[in-house]
Amino acid sequence: MSGIGFVGEPIVVESPNVEYSKNEIISRYEYRESRVVGNRVTPLNENLIFKTQRQVPKTGVLLVGWGGNNGTTLTAGILANKLKTTWMTKEGEHHANFLGSICRSVTMRIGIDDNLQPVHAPLYDVVPMLNPVDLEIWGWDISSMNIADAMVRARVLDYDLQRKLYPELKDMVPWPSVYSEDFIAANQNDRADNVIQGTKQEQLQALRQNIREFKQSKGIENVIVLWTANTERYAEVREGVNDTADNLLRAIEANESEIAPSTIFAVASILEGCTYINGSPQNTFIPGVIELSERHQVLIAGDDFKTGQTKIKTVLSDFLINSGLKLASVVSYNHLGNNDGKNLSAPKTFRSKEISKSGVIDDVIRANRLIYGENEHPDHCVVIKYVPYVGDSKRAMDEYTSEIFMGGRNTIVLHNTCEDSLLAAPIIMDLILLAELCTRVEIKRAQDEEYTRMHPVLSILSFLLKSPQVPSGSPVVHSLFNQRYSITNFLRALVGLPPETFMLLEHKIP
Numbered sequence: 001m002s003g004i005g006f007v008g009e010p011i012v013v014e015s016p017n018v019e020y021s022k023n024e025i026i027s028r029y030e031y032r033e034s035r036v037v038g039n040r041v042t043p044l045n046e047n048l049i050f051k052t053q054r055q056v057p058k059t060g061v062l063l064v065g066w067g068g069n070n071g072t073t074l075t076a077g078i079l080a081n082k083l084k085t086t087w088m089t090k091e092g093e094h095h096a097n098f099l100g101s102i103c104r105s106v107t108m109r110i111g112i113d114d115n116l117q118p119v120h121a122p123l124y125d126v127v128p129m130l131n132p133v134d135l136e137i138w139g140w141d142i143s144s145m146n147i148a149d150a151m152v153r154a155r156v157l158d159y160d161l162q163r164k165l166y167p168e169l170k171d172m173v174p175w176p177s178v179y180s181e182d183f184i185a186a187n188q189n190d191r192a193d194n195v196i197q198g199t200k201q202e203q204l205q206a207l208r209q210n211i212r213e214f215k216q217s218k219g220i221e222n223v224i225v226l227w228t229a230n231t232e233r234y235a236e237v238r239e240g241v242n243d244t245a246d247n248l249l250r251a252i253e254a255n256e257s258e259i260a261p262s263t264i265f266a267v268a269s270i271l272e273g274c275t276y277i278n279g280s281p282q283n284t285f286i287p288g289v290i291e292l293s294e295r296h297q298v299l300i301a302g303d304d305f306k307t308g309q310t311k312i313k314t315v316l317s318d319f320l321i322n323s324g325l326k327l328a329s330v331v332s333y334n335h336l337g338n339n340d341g342k343n344l345s346a347p348k349t350f351r352s353k354e355i356s357k358s359g360v361i362d363d364v365i366r367a368n369r370l371i372y373g374e375n376e377h378p379d380h381c382v383v384i385k386y387v388p389y390v391g392d393s394k395r396a397m398d399e400y401t402s403e404i405f406m407g408g409r410n411t412i413v414l415h416n417t418c419e420d421s422l423l424a425a426p427i428i429m430d431l432i433l434l435a436e437l438c439t440r441v442e443i444k445r446a447q448d449e450e451y452t453r454m455h456p457v458l459s460i461l462s463f464l465l466k467s468p469q470v471p472s473g474s475p476v477v478h479s480l481f482n483q484r485y486s487i488t489n490f491l492r493a494l495v496g497l498p499p500e501t502f503m504l505l506e507h508k509i510p
């Protein structure tokens, strides 16, 4: 029987367009698009060259909100994989794994074998990727609890696993953080016993000092800073305050009140040359931060991890609308009982989440003017409630109602129960691994002299984010499979392979 092939070692592309040297992979790549003017469509080709460093530098991640459910679950999960920890539950013995990570648990199609059957390879065998177990992890939290006790407080991992990892985590104590009661829910106040005092400028300096010391003490070449702390309220974008990079730096010096803690982290990270990722929905990336990242050519990515409900929503809306059905109403309820839910029970932080969740079907609707008029949009409602009893085990209930052929109605109702942080942790890991890869990629047009880094706003990470940041003027893509193929086609481009077309023409020519 001819099966589906699998390559279990790093792939090597043999092509005149690709050169592998000790340190680099150079790929000459023809990027094809079509320009449309009125009803005239002209194919366009652009010759690009990608250069990917093959050596993965020693990389560290600094988590903001390290002692939270996500921070502790990620740290414990990576450690358990490193130590190959096993643990018992009533179902029997469990082994550490990376399920839920596209970098570690997903394959992509590479080509066909002699029998014209597809052959797949893990993403990490297409180009060199950081192995998560090699990652150095540290971070900040407004709670001084060590990571072992914080893991216990989170009530996410099984008891026996907690017991085995506790000794390894108990000496990890988060650095004090920047805290402003005004930006997160008042109900977080009793957690805040680990706070950097002083002006915003002094706080910025303290964070920069932390980053430098982390690098030096562990011999780390590349640091990524990732916000997995509580959702903040939206910051107001004010002229003269946070609208440009220079105004933002001046506003921090002037101790201006509308500068959010997350913005101070982003600024510290950019000034230290460290990629910054925002896993929460707030508008950390105000115009001043984006300009600063462009000025320093430091990569940034956000916003808000795309874990459960939104992931399904971006699949279902794509499926319904691209099947020609008119999705007319989407109603989503969530209830959760973890500290994130507690923080989101305040209207100002809930509003950030509501904004982040509500734009996710926009692109698929805008693309179809056969079904939807110019300003037409389905009803879309998002409700989040805090129910302490369910803990981290979030419930998501969704109802999708569509209009179908000749006046019919189609209603799909979903109920999803899942540990929130067990979905989020592998996504956080993927953000880190893919962002690290992007720091090793340079690009140029064939006729250009110099390579440049990728655009600082990493839209390539959209698959992992609810409300993706994109370069100014770039369309936002929410559809999950489009996002996924933009990652795998990008990896193919780095080794000179054409994009996946799904045409299977080799089987269609008689």
Ligand code: NAD
Binding pocket: 064, 065, 066, 067, 068, 069, 070, 071, 140, 141, 142, 143, 177, 178, 179, 180, 184, 191, 228, 229, 230, 231, 232, 261, 262, 279, 280, 281, 304, 305, 306, 307, 308, 338, 339, 340, 343, 420, 421, 423, 424
């Ligand atoms: P959590 O409340 O368990 O953890 C957040 C941690 O951040 C806490 O330990 C808190 O003490 C700390 N914190 C708050 N303000 C801080 C500051 N200024 N500096 C440093 N630390 C600070 O929440 P969680 O479940 O780990 O989620 C973290 C974030 O990720 C939330 O904003 C949440 O909305 C976002 N998110 C989570 C998911 C998911 O599925 N888990 C999905 C999308 C987004």
